[in-house]
Amino acid sequence: MTPMSPASGPKLVLEGVHKAFGELAVLTGVDLAVTEHQVVSLIGASGSGKSTLLRCVNLLEAIDDGRILLDGDEISEPGRPADPVRRRIGIVFQSFNLFPHLSVLDNVTLAPHRVLGRPRREARAAALELLGRFGLADKAGDYPDRLSGGQQQRVAIVRALAMDPELMLLDEITSALDPELVGEVLAIVRELKDQGMTMLLATHEMAFAREISDVVVFLDEGRVVEQGPPSRLFADPSEERTRRFLARIVEGGRLG
């Protein structure tokens, strides 16, 4: 991966993003920036807006106010076609969301073939190579129901990677997994970081967030309360709310 040139701006910027579902305000003015090759983790209690934030970035939810910029380009403009933007951003969901009627290989090749217009044979070859890299080569012909949760989530990551995304959004991708399957999925995220992938992830795995993140962002009540490098944020948070949240996590035994 080529190192980022100092002149280039952040990959992703959120400015004063608001989002409400009816009466329920979920995001109440989020400001955030993700630089290229950076891994940024969103932490916070359930309902703090982490997932909604990721869905807004991928334009699965329309924001009510504020701006979202990808490479300095405002993608959240109302009426702007979402499909070209989504092609550039990969998202992996908590519940995998593989297509149950398609084999693993077809899950991975569907979008490269249909959206990017790659010839089927080419898309298959690329998919098999990717699956092989993540230890899933022998699962290519299987249907999702036959796979373990960890395998399914790895396929979902491969499916997103097959589109050559510039940015990956990971939405609590280990929360639906049995504890012994979490490791294999996190190993892939580590590998992606080593390759320089820009990632914005929501997680409850505090130890993992501490290990992998360049920046950790603490969200509370739909707003960024505090952010900083994990070494500082976990050890010496400056905000009282962050401190209380981390204290609850430690009591719960989630901070390794």
Next chain:
Amino acid sequence: MLAAASTAAVVVAIAMLVPRAAGWPSVEERFFSREAFLEALPQVWAAIGLNVRIFLIAEAIILVTSLTVAVIRSSRSPLLFPLRAAVTVYVHVVRGVPLILVLFLFGFGVPALRLEGVTNDQTFWAIAALVFGYTPYVSEVFRAGIASIHESQRAAARSLGLSSWQTLRFVVLPQATRRVIPPLLNDFVALQKDSALVAFLGPIDAFRRSQIIVSSSFNYTPYLAASLIFIAFTVPLALLTDWLIARQQRRTTSGAVR
């Protein structure tokens, strides 16, 4: 085992009790006459071809029309609102109208307009009426299937950059149609029997043929022959349904909803 035993007991009881009824001999003669049956069967069988042609053609067309109606009704685009409203009215109105009325309207009404270049062929109008009358029911089956696909499947497809049409075509409809195969074929079994309504327009189908024999012989057994022939076509369809479902479940291990 227990099921087989209780079934056998019921069958034996009926077989023993019914013939004891005072009127049984005359009923047996009028409805279950061996000679009348053997005489009617070849004639009724010869007429079933018309039914088969009608329901096969009607079913093929209904698959297309009802899927189209279901897709329109499931659409969310504000642009399609007028179309959605029109189709919704069609579904609600036609479902409330007796099929025989639709059949008369198409079979006698349209030809009576004496439009230039429009066929008067009664079989054609019978098929048109069946398509028109059955599409609302079958479209509701498809619509239920489409609605049963979880929103997260759509989100996953859209997030990969698939358009709403591609999402429908490659993700939603393949799953939806597989889920609705049993109720869909259920409607088709009903349609196969309703193909007999064509007789009201004139063409002689299996049911009409048996009716003709009955009116000349004063014996109802030909109806039995017609029934058995209709059953001979619906049972294989039911078996095909079961086989399709079993194959689907083998392929994906389970039909689990996710």
